Amino acid sequence: MEISFSPKCLNQLQKLKKVDIKLFTKIQKKLALFEQKSNHPSLRLHKLSGGQRETWSVSVDMSYRLLFYYKQDKNQMQVVFFSFGTHDQVYK
Numbered sequence: 001m002e003i004s005f006s007p008k009c010l011n012q013l014q015k016l017k018k019v020d021i022k023l024f025t026k027i028q029k030k031l032a033l034f035e036q037k038s039n040h041p042s043l044r045l046h047k048l049s050g051g052q053r054e055t056w057s058v059s060v061d062m063s064y065r066l067l068f069y070y071k072q073d074k075n076q077m078q079v080v081f082f083s084f085g086t087h088d089q090v091y092k
Contacts, residue, residue, distance in 0.1 A: 001035075001038075001076070001077050001078070001079060002073070002076055002077075002078045002079070003031070003034075003035060003078075003079045003081070004078060004079070004080050004081070005080070005081045005082075006080060006081065006082040006083075008082060008083065009066075009081045009082050009083055009084055012083070012084045012085070013027065013084060016084070023064065026060055027060050027064075027066070027084070030042075030043065030058060030059075030060050030066070031066075034058060034079075042059075043059060044057075044058070045057070045058055048091075054069050054070075055067055055068070055069055056068050056069065056070070057090075060084075063086050063087065064084070064085065064086055064087075065084070065085065065086070065087060065090050065091075066081050066083070066084050067081070067082055067083040067084070067090050068080055068081040068082060069082065
């Protein structure tokens with residue numbers, strides 16, 4: 001499984017790194033855990049419903065989420081993270 005980031009998500013994370021290094025470090029740890037074991041309970045991985053049926057969410061902590069979707073790329077499944085923010089920011 002390959003992990004990539006949309007330009008929007010990369011921009012969000014680069015800005016965050018300058019503003020809140022603790023949260024940025026927490027995200028890095030969660031992404032590493034996701035790569036090792038994507039169904040780990042602390043990630044609270046779940047598929048969204050409604051208009052975002054192809055979107056999945058990973059919890060960074062109780063406030064912040066990373067959103068992604070799966071994309072089949074040739075013979076390999078790709079995970080594309082496209083948004084980061086608080087619960088209210090990403091689910092609006």
